[in-house]
Structure formats: structure tokens, C-alpha cells
Amino acid sequence: MSSFLMYLQSSIFLIALLWNPVKGSRGDTCKQFLICMRQCSKGCSLDEYPGKLPIYLTVFWWDCTDECKYQCMHNVTASDLRNNKRIKQFYGKWPFIRFLGIQEPASVLFSIFNGIGHILGWRMFRSIVPNTDYNMYSVWKVNLVVCINGWFWSTVFHTRDLNWTEKMDYFCATSMVMYSLFACLMRFIGLENKRSCFIVGLSFCCLFCYHVFYLAFVRFDYGYNMKFNVTIGITNLCSWLSWCLTHYQQQPYVWKCAVVTVGVFLLLGLELGDFPPILWTFDAHSLWHLGTAPLCYFWYSFLVDDAKYQLSMKRKTKKSP
Numbered sequence: 001m002s003s004f005l006m007y008l009q010s011s012i013f014l015i016a017l018l019w020n021p022v023k024g025s026r027g028d029t030c031k032q033f034l035i036c037m038r039q040c041s042k043g044c045s046l047d048e049y050p051g052k053l054p055i056y057l058t059v060f061w062w063d064c065t066d067e068c069k070y071q072c073m074h075n076v077t078a079s080d081l082r083n084n085k086r087i088k089q090f091y092g093k094w095p096f097i098r099f100l101g102i103q104e105p106a107s108v109l110f111s112i113f114n115g116i117g118h119i120l121g122w123r124m125f126r127s128i129v130p131n132t133d134y135n136m137y138s139v140w141k142v143n144l145v146v147c148i149n150g151w152f153w154s155t156v157f158h159t160r161d162l163n164w165t166e167k168m169d170y171f172c173a174t175s176m177v178m179y180s181l182f183a184c185l186m187r188f189i190g191l192e193n194k195r196s197c198f199i200v201g202l203s204f205c206c207l208f209c210y211h212v213f214y215l216a217f218v219r220f221d222y223g224y225n226m227k228f229n230v231t232i233g234i235t236n237l238c239s240w241l242s243w244c245l246t247h248y249q250q251q252p253y254v255w256k257c258a259v260v261t262v263g264v265f266l267l268l269g270l271e272l273g274d275f276p277p278i279l280w281t282f283d284a285h286s287l288w289h290l291g292t293a294p295l296c297y298f299w300y301s302f303l304v305d306d307a308k309y310q311l312s313m314k315r316k317t318k319k320s321p
Helices: 002-017 032-040 063-084 105-128 136-157 163-189 195-216 222-247 254-265 284-292 297-321
Strands: none
Touching: 002 063, 002 195, 032 063, 105 136, 105 222, 105 284, 105 297, 163 195, 163 254, 254 284, 254 297, 284 297
16 A cells, blocks of 8 residues: 555656646747737737727737737647648647637636536535534535635636636635645544644645745746645645545445545646647646546545444444443
């Protein structure tokens, strides 16, 4: 078991080394794109919308410069395809065909799927587990709110990639991973140990606030953000797997938790095998979001089984003299 965890941790560290997010790309620095941008920016000379953008674009904060970038990006891409050249990325992203004013429609749709998955999962959990008797109920209720908020901002960010939407997506994604780790530690410690739970909760809150403050007001450092999230992700992954490995004999349902944990890890492979979007819509990142949506069922099914187990142990303790 320990060798398995060591192998898993080494694999994640390899992902951390290979995963190098970059905002600048070959496309937006190539000569053809820069010339196109210079011509387009003079008087907002747009091919499709001369002088004025339609309302379905302006409502999503598109302006003349953004539209120039979009049209020049596709002009360069079309030229590359005609000349059998490699497709370029622009500003760290592949060229997508937007839907109305939505930049990445597939990622938006699949982010919504994840949010719906959490809502349906919570409805199942709430209909089965009594909130008066189960002491972890409040922990999982807050987890629902954190996840819904995270997937909401993922939807907003993929709708329009702006400075503030990007930050909100990053911060809320971090909150989901950090809260998952917090919940795991609460399951290890037990909420009966109120002092330890308070110290852990306060430490996590301070760490998250420092992380957000640094990125928002000191320096938005992509490298630091990636390392921070990978570190929390590794700890979260190994913590949940350790809990599963130590409880699977008495609680065989923990396989569902392991499936979710390992499934998320395996889906990260899509981020490493990045490729130009299929039909200019479905890229690796959108498929990563699609893959995580079904895992919501296994997660909430695990929470229901775990609640039933804890409640049954609580009743046995009360009955024993």
C-alpha cells in the first residue's frame, strides 16, 4: 500500500513538472497576427461587424480589441490550415469557435453539468440522511456550497476569459481542493474533537486568505499558483486514499471514494495530452470537465453510505452499557 502511494505521489510530481501554464503563445506573437491586429485596430475595421458589435457580443463584454483578436486568430489559423502548418495557440489557448458571445461553449456546458451533478447528488443525500443526527452533515453542506460556487465561476470564466473572471475561477478552484482536504481531515479527526477541528479550520482559512491576497493584490504569479494547487492536490489525494486504505475492511463502500479520487487523478492526463479542439469546440480541458461530472454520483453515493455507517455506529454506542 505504501509503495502504491509513493508511486502515485511521484506521478503527480511529474505532472507538476510537466504542467507549465503560459499566457503568451506562438500565435499571438507571430508576424501575421500582429499585422492583422494593426490593420484591424485602425478605426475598429472589423470584417464581420464593421464599426459596431451586436448586442449578444457586448453583453458578454466583447469590445473592438477583443473582436480583432478573435478574427485575426481565426484568419491566422485558416492560413495555417491551407499551408499545412501546425495550429498555433493564442494567449495560452487554442482557437475556439464561440457560440454567440461564449468563448468556450463546451467547457461552459460541462461546467454546468458538474454543478447540476452536485445539486442532484445533494438532493439524494438530503433525502436519506437526517441532518439532526449526523454530525458531518454541516461539513458536507458547506462542501456543496463551495463546489457550486466553484463550478459557477468556472462557467463564467469559460464564457469570457477576462482578468477578473480568470482570478475568480482560480481562487474558487483552489477553495474546492482545500475544502476537500479540510473535510478529509475532519473525517480523520472527528468533529467531537472541537479544539483540533477549530485549529485546522482556522489554519486553512488563514492559508486560503493569504493565497488569494497575494495573487490579487501583490502579484498574480501563475507558477506560484500552480505549485500551490498541486501541493494541496497531492496532499488531498494522498489523504483520502490513505483514509480509504485504512477503512476498506470495515467499510467496503470506500471504493466509491477511491474511484472518485483516482478518477480525478487519471483525468489529469487529458491536460498533459493537450490537443487542438475537435470541431474547434472540444479541447482537452473541456473533456476533463466532462469526465469529472459523472464522478459526482459516486461521491454522493459514498457520502450516503458513510453517513449510514456512522449513524449505525452511533446507535450501537448508545445501546451498549
